[in-house]
Amino acid sequence: MSTTTPETPLTTSIDGKACAERVLDEVADDVARLADEGIIPGLAVILVGEDPASQVYVRNKIRKAEAVGIRSLEYRFDDTLPQAELLALIARLNDDPEVNGILVQLPLPANIDEASVIQAILPAKDVDGFHRQNAGGLWQGLPSLAPCTPTGCLRLLRETCGELAGKHAVVIGRSNIVGKPMAALLLDADCTVSLLHSKSRDAAALCRQADIIVAAVGRPGMVDANWLKPGAVVIDVGINRIESETGGERRTRLVGDVDFAAASQVASAITPVPGGVGPMTIAYLMQNTVTATRLQRHQASAAEPA
């Protein structure tokens, strides 16, 4: 983590890249322990279509898997792939004992029903934690695979705030991938949780009551300095690509859902975009692959006759 100079506000920029490296070191240790038992976790990554950002994310997932010692299998298809063929591939991977984790990169092309694909993945191999069995398990406090991005946010919050119990956390955005599981994880950490969405009245006033804000709406710069209580900790999950002009040249750049410069005047700590939450997503995908491998071993030994 880096702290700003005395001329600027004493706001900590939360270093997601450094934290992700710590998580990956922990995962590499776990993978080495499994290797001592003759087990190498296997992760299957499926990409359908040519979305440029998805191609980058999938490439990074494969690279990080290799770096920590997870065996990766990559499946790439163009956007004409029929849904039935994708479901048939998932069925084969579900049955393959060498594959411990299955991930289908989102978004999928419009002709494929995302929910049917997610539900086709065996819950024990659902390293994204999107299957409804894992989503339900998370809300009931049962051992389950939790989505990677909110798990990464929780780690950043624990390292930044220490004890979370009793803090008021406001989550903005109710997606199945981030907002809802984030609320469940914060509740499990004994926070008081408010989950805001597009129909919430006076979101700014609700946010001003928060010790912790997690913004995951996909609206560039929506959270302004006057939405924040002084000293709040802000986690910005938004990754918005916007066009800007520098020196007469048109470029695209990434910004979050929070106006970083303005929020830094009020918050005690804030994640930047890029370099905040994003790297944590991939680190926790690796962690989930190890967790899934252990879970499957446990299930297999429980099924063996005594």
Ligand SMILES: Nc1nc2c(c(=O)[nH]1)N[C@@H](CN(C=O)c1ccc(C(=O)N[C@@H](CCC(=O)O)C(=O)O)cc1)CN2
């Ligand atoms: N099957 C899934 N699909 C998608 C998920 C997911 O968790 N599972 N999340 C996002 C995309 N995503 C991972 O897949 C992801 C997004 C961003 C980053 C990241 O490291 N971002 C960098 C910036 C990278 C850039 O320049 O574009 C950062 O914020 O520093 C990693 C993973 C949707 N789909």
